[in-house]
Amino acid sequence: MTSSDRPDKKAVPPGDMRQSGSERRPYIRDTEENRRESLVAAVQALVAEGGRQAATVRAIAARAGVTPGLIRHYFGSKEDLLRAAYVALMDGMTNKGEEALDSVGAGPAERLAAFVAAALRPPVLDPKAVGLWAGYLHQVQSDPGLLAQHESSYLHYRDRLQQLIADLDRPVADGQLRQEAIACNAVLDGLWLEGSVLPGHFAENEVIQIGLRSVGAILGITLAAFTAPAGRQHRPGEK
Amino acid sequence: MTSSDRPDKKAVPPGDMRQSGSERRPYIRDTEENRRESLVAAVQALVAEGGRQAATVRAIAARAGVTPGLIRHYFGSKEDLLRAAYVALMDGMTNKGEEALDSVGAGPAERLAAFVAAALRPPVLDPKAVGLWAGYLHQVQSDPGLLAQHESSYLHYRDRLQQLIADLDRPVADGQLRQEAIACNAVLDGLWLEGSVLPGHFAENEVIQIGLRSVGAILGITLAAFTAPAGRQHRPGEK
DNA sequence: CCGGGAATTACACGATCGGATAATTGCCTA
DNA sequence: TAGGCAATTATCCGATCGTGTAATTCCCGG
Structure with missing residues (x-):
C-alpha cells in the first residue's frame, strides 16, 4: 500500500532518487556489524510503529538504506532477522x-x-x-x-x-x-x-x-517521592 | 502463462474436502446476526493465536465455515470486520x-x-x-x-x-x-x-x-485470601 | 594502480493477499 | 407449489509478499 517502496520492475522510479537513465544505484561498503545493526534498528522501528505486518523486507531495506537482498545476505531469512531484532x-x-x-x-x-x-x-x-x-x-x-x-x-x-x-x-x-x-x-x-x-x-x-x-x-516501607532528576541519567549511546 | 491455469482456486484439493466433480459447495442461509458473530469469533480466534497477520480473509472465512466473499458482504471490508471484532x-x-x-x-x-x-x-x-x-x-x-x-x-x-x-x-x-x-x-x-x-x-x-x-x-486493608470458589461462578452463555 | 573477490544491487518467480464481479442457490412468500 | 430475490459461492484480478539467482561495483592487498 505504501507507494514509497520501489516496485519490482524498474517501471518508473518515482523520479526523486534516481533521475535519468536506469543507472545502478551506487553504494558504499560497510562493516558487517554496522549493516546488521542498521537492519535490526530498522526492524524495531517498523514493528514498533506498525506491528509485524509493517516489517516487510522491502520496508526494512528502505528504512536501513539498502536493498532487500542484503537481508538475506546477512541474515538467513527475514525470520532470522526478526529473531535477532527481538x-x-x-x-x-x-x-x-x-x-x-x-x-x-x-x-x-x-x-x-x-x-x-x-x-x-x-x-x-x-x-x-x-x-x-x-x-x-x-x-x-x-x-x-x-x-x-x-x-x-x-x-x-x-x-x-x-x-x-x-x-x-x-x-x-x-x-x-x-x-x-x-x-x-x-x-x-x-x-x-x-x-x-x-x-x-x-x-x-x-x-x-x-x-x-x-x-x-x-x-511496607516509604519510598522517596522524589520527582524527575531532570537529565542526570542521560548516558552516551542512548537515544 | 505462468503454468498456473488455476490462480486462486485449489488446483489440487488435498483430497479431503471436495472429492470429484467441481460441484458448487452447498450452504444454508443464516441470519445476519449469526453470520456476523461467526466472523467476529473467527477473527478473534485467529488474531489471538497468530496475530493480525494470521487473520487473512481466507483464513477467517475458513474458520467461520463460509467463503471469503461473505466478509465483504456483511462488513464493508476486512478492516471493518477487524474493527467490529475489537x-x-x-x-x-x-x-x-x-x-x-x-x-x-x-x-x-x-x-x-x-x-x-x-x-x-x-x-x-x-x-x-x-x-x-x-x-x-x-x-x-x-x-x-x-x-x-x-x-x-x-x-x-x-x-x-x-x-x-x-x-x-x-x-x-x-x-x-x-x-x-x-x-x-x-x-x-x-x-x-x-x-x-x-x-x-x-x-x-x-x-x-x-x-x-x-x-x-x-x-491499607486485608483482603480475604480465599482460594478458588471452584465452579460457582460459571454462567450460562460463557465459553 | 590494478586485478580479484566479497559486498551489494538488480531482476525474476511463485505464492498469496484483499477486493471486485458474475453466477448460482437456498429459502421466504404469495 | 412456483417465482423471485437476497444470501452465498465461484472466479478473476492487480498488488505485494518473501526469496532465489545473476549481474555489477566497490575496495583492499599486492
Missing part, C-alpha cells in the same frame, strides 16, 4: 534498569526507587516500546527459542528487583521475597502498559509517583 | 468483572476481592486473551476510533474498580481514590500480563493470592 530488544530493555543504578547513591531504598522510576519514564515507558513488545508477542508464544529468551530476560529482571528488595533492612518471612518481587514487577508492568498506551491521562511524573507509592505499600 | 472484545472483557460481582455477597471487601480474583483467572487470564489484545495494539494506537473505544472501556473498568474501593469504609484524602484505582488496576494488568505470557511460572492460585495481597497493601 534478542537485541530484550537485552536493551534489561540493561536500562542496570544503567539507572549506576548514577545513584548506595542507600537501598534510594536504589530501589531509582530502579522503579527508571522503568516508568522514557525511553522505557514509551508507546513505541509497547508497540514493539506487542508486535513480538505472538512470535514469543510460538517460537520456543524466543520463549526461552523471554523467560530468561524476565527472570533476570525480576531477580534484580528481588535483590534490591532483599537489600532493604526488613524482617522477611520465608518465600516472601519472591511474591513481593512478582507483585512489584506487576505494578511496574501495569503502569508501563497504561502509561504507554494512554499517555495524556496522567500528569507529569504521576505514573512514577504512583509506582513508588505502590511498591512502597507492597513492601 | 469492539466486541472490549465489551466482553469489561463485562466479565460485572458478572463476577453478581454471585457474591454484599460486603465491600468481599466484592472487591471477587472483582480482583475474576481478573486473574480464566477466561480473563489466558494466553489467548493477551495475544488478542496485543494483536490489536497497533490498530488501537493508529485508529482514532478504536483509540476512543479503548479509552472508554479502560476508564469504565477503572471507574468500576474505583467505586469498589470507595465503598470500603476507610478515611480517604482528596484525590486519593483515583491514584489508588490506577495503582490497583496496574497490579491487575501486570499480573494478567505475566500470568498469561508465562504460565507455569506460578503455582495454582498464586497469581490471585499475590493480587489480593498487593491490592490490600495498596489500600
Whole structure:
C-alpha cells in the first residue's frame, strides 16, 4: 500500500532518487556489524510503529538504506532477522534498569526507587516500546527459542528487583521475597502498559509517583517521592 | 502463462474436502446476526493465536465455515470486520468483572476481592486473551476510533474498580481514590500480563493470592485470601 | 594502480493477499 | 407449489509478499 517502496520492475522510479537513465544505484561498503545493526534498528522501528505486518523486507531495506537482498545476505531469512531484532530488544530493555543504578547513591531504598522510576519514564515507558513488545508477542508464544529468551530476560529482571528488595533492612518471612518481587514487577508492568498506551491521562511524573507509592505499600516501607532528576541519567549511546 | 491455469482456486484439493466433480459447495442461509458473530469469533480466534497477520480473509472465512466473499458482504471490508471484532472484545472483557460481582455477597471487601480474583483467572487470564489484545495494539494506537473505544472501556473498568474501593469504609484524602484505582488496576494488568505470557511460572492460585495481597497493601486493608470458589461462578452463555 | 573477490544491487518467480464481479442457490412468500 | 430475490459461492484480478539467482561495483592487498 505504501507507494514509497520501489516496485519490482524498474517501471518508473518515482523520479526523486534516481533521475535519468536506469543507472545502478551506487553504494558504499560497510562493516558487517554496522549493516546488521542498521537492519535490526530498522526492524524495531517498523514493528514498533506498525506491528509485524509493517516489517516487510522491502520496508526494512528502505528504512536501513539498502536493498532487500542484503537481508538475506546477512541474515538467513527475514525470520532470522526478526529473531535477532527481538534478542537485541530484550537485552536493551534489561540493561536500562542496570544503567539507572549506576548514577545513584548506595542507600537501598534510594536504589530501589531509582530502579522503579527508571522503568516508568522514557525511553522505557514509551508507546513505541509497547508497540514493539506487542508486535513480538505472538512470535514469543510460538517460537520456543524466543520463549526461552523471554523467560530468561524476565527472570533476570525480576531477580534484580528481588535483590534490591532483599537489600532493604526488613524482617522477611520465608518465600516472601519472591511474591513481593512478582507483585512489584506487576505494578511496574501495569503502569508501563497504561502509561504507554494512554499517555495524556496522567500528569507529569504521576505514573512514577504512583509506582513508588505502590511498591512502597507492597513492601511496607516509604519510598522517596522524589520527582524527575531532570537529565542526570542521560548516558552516551542512548537515544 | 505462468503454468498456473488455476490462480486462486485449489488446483489440487488435498483430497479431503471436495472429492470429484467441481460441484458448487452447498450452504444454508443464516441470519445476519449469526453470520456476523461467526466472523467476529473467527477473527478473534485467529488474531489471538497468530496475530493480525494470521487473520487473512481466507483464513477467517475458513474458520467461520463460509467463503471469503461473505466478509465483504456483511462488513464493508476486512478492516471493518477487524474493527467490529475489537469492539466486541472490549465489551466482553469489561463485562466479565460485572458478572463476577453478581454471585457474591454484599460486603465491600468481599466484592472487591471477587472483582480482583475474576481478573486473574480464566477466561480473563489466558494466553489467548493477551495475544488478542496485543494483536490489536497497533490498530488501537493508529485508529482514532478504536483509540476512543479503548479509552472508554479502560476508564469504565477503572471507574468500576474505583467505586469498589470507595465503598470500603476507610478515611480517604482528596484525590486519593483515583491514584489508588490506577495503582490497583496496574497490579491487575501486570499480573494478567505475566500470568498469561508465562504460565507455569506460578503455582495454582498464586497469581490471585499475590493480587489480593498487593491490592490490600495498596489500600491499607486485608483482603480475604480465599482460594478458588471452584465452579460457582460459571454462567450460562460463557465459553 | 590494478586485478580479484566479497559486498551489494538488480531482476525474476511463485505464492498469496484483499477486493471486485458474475453466477448460482437456498429459502421466504404469495 | 412456483417465482423471485437476497444470501452465498465461484472466479478473476492487480498488488505485494518473501526469496532465489545473476549481474555489477566497490575496495583492499599486492
